[in-house]
Amino acid sequence: MDGTEQLHEAQSPASPASQDAVLVEVTRGGRVESVHRGHAVVCDASGRVVWSLGDPGAVIYPRSSCKMIQALPLIESGAADAAGLGPQELALACASHQGAAIHSDPISRWLAAQGLSDEDYRCGPETPRDIPTRDALIRAHGAARQIHNNCSGKHAGFLTLNRHIGGGPDYEAPDHPVQQAIRQAFEEVTGEPSPFYGIDGCAAPNFATTMTGLARAMARFAAARPEGSTREKAMVRLREAMAAHPELVAGEGRACTELMRAMDGVAIKTGAEGVFTAILPGQQLGVAVKITDGTTRASECAIAAILVRLGVLDPAAPAAVKRMTPVLTNRRGMEVGAIRPAAALLG
Template sequence: MGIYPGSPVRRLGAGANHLTPQAFQPLVTISRGGEIESYHSVAAVMVAGDGRVLHSLGDDSVQVYCRSAAKPFQALPLVESGAADRYSLATEELALVCASHGGEARHLEVARRILSHQGFGPDDLQCGTHAPMTAAAARELIVRREEPTTLHNNCSGKHGGMLLLTHHLGGDPLTYLEPGSPAQRAILAALARVSGVESGKIGQAVDGCSAPTYRLPLTALARAYARLATALADPEIDPALARIGQAMTRHPFLVAGEGRLDTLLMEAAPGKIIAKLGAEGVYAMAVTTGREPVGIALKIADGDSDRARTAVVLALLRRLGLLPESALEDLDQHFPREIYNRRKRVVGQIKVNLPDNWGIGRK
């Protein structure tokens, strides 16, 4: 019957995406007074460049929406089609196309540059508006009594890239988000190539920025990132994908922003890690610091995109030995596992309870 008879979770689990509680492993505990107060469940998988599953937690075949973790592959047709060269996109601009940026001044500057290559402007972006994701940038707008624009949207770089791709392919800029448009068809084909999932079997829905978002098995998302890692390690294997990876690793600030996990991880291992968040608890990494290039993908079952997701990412990297302990200790300072009250006193802890032997050795 399931643990929630008749609930939406159970109904979804009975369908195509298998999003049942049983697909996830309860790993993250939130304690207070020495007792567990809350917990988060996780599914995660690490895949080698040749597609082998090296380690997994929960059901690694669970279907997940990639959300913004798909951005490096949504940018891929911009390079493969020749559009990036036609419009002389700088490496910084390509990095922002892959970004979930914080809406800081540098992000806005690069977003404007992307649009200017073909005479587009902020009004051509169909991503909508929201306050900057970086708190300082959001406060600055409030102090100035200014409203956020489409440029502040964390996906503005991606949308700028889609507009350029649309123009390059002879499409209509007014319909660049339509699944049947030339740009979106090219993006779907690119995602199918790197994930190993046929395009007709990739689920589609509408993302928060109004662009298509894609549903894949978690293993397929990790496989795409493993291919990105392989290209980063040896650009001759896939020059277009390598160009995407190099742009992101050379400009980690543009991919996210000040104090944000994606940026800090890439700065901790320059040129060796690509880190990319996705909404609703998704995270993916391409890592070349170990014995072979790997892709890692994870999903927090309840969609947590803060305390649990960050803690799991750092715990996995630590257990797998993919970052030096000194770098992880620096990251721990940015993302403490202690829970503080309003008087700055420690009252609880966030703990990731990985199985004792998980990540030891290789399958």
């Protein structure tokens, strides 16, 4: 049964039947012009929902917000240590990066050290999202490569795991041992079976879960102890790598990078179609956000507001202001409106 067939047998992601809530408002002339609806869940170390808006049971695709879960088998299998991977490589395994040299160069070295190259990827080429890198590639009459794909770090992790276990070349196939190991880890940390999967932009399967399942997984990352089980140790390594190298997880000017720099030890990760997750080790809390219409401006506003609500982000920090309460201007530079969290999100 493929992912499409499974989808027809289960609740669709963030379906209209889900009771979403207004999370973000867009104003103009002092009035609310439009709203973004969605779901937000905070779980504690026990997996209990301690706060929510919308429907905690809404089933979603976590998209790239779950890359740290997808990286668990890389460490737990021993593949990461066998390949000599350090915090930078682990951060890149969790990244949705810009394709700048700071991202592609270390990933290229990572692959080369294992006798692998761009041709071994199954993620597809992507024009670099980093503008200077993109422009330099155009001027040189170069072509986009798979190493420029924003998921190339995650796929380098897949390739490393695959080489370690001796799997076939189609490591992105849902029935491949690499993806089966990821599915097992995903279901274990979310605490529930995944009802279906979809194929992500980078060709790998993306396993669905509930909002609570995703927040529960992040809480388990937050509560993991360095002296704990093999899984806990892997979780600690990944969350610490992300927090220590925010520039590798996303890139300059990106929300993940700037917001992590404004906090102490908190790891956050965006995903396509309005998803965001956060790992708060100090509070042992996990956060999941999904904007129903898939809008990035709304997911960034919502996650920033929740991080402020939970006391880990200073609302006056430039990175917080930029995402949580940005001013809207017209083409003459006049202030005409704003984006703001809904009152229920602020508490």
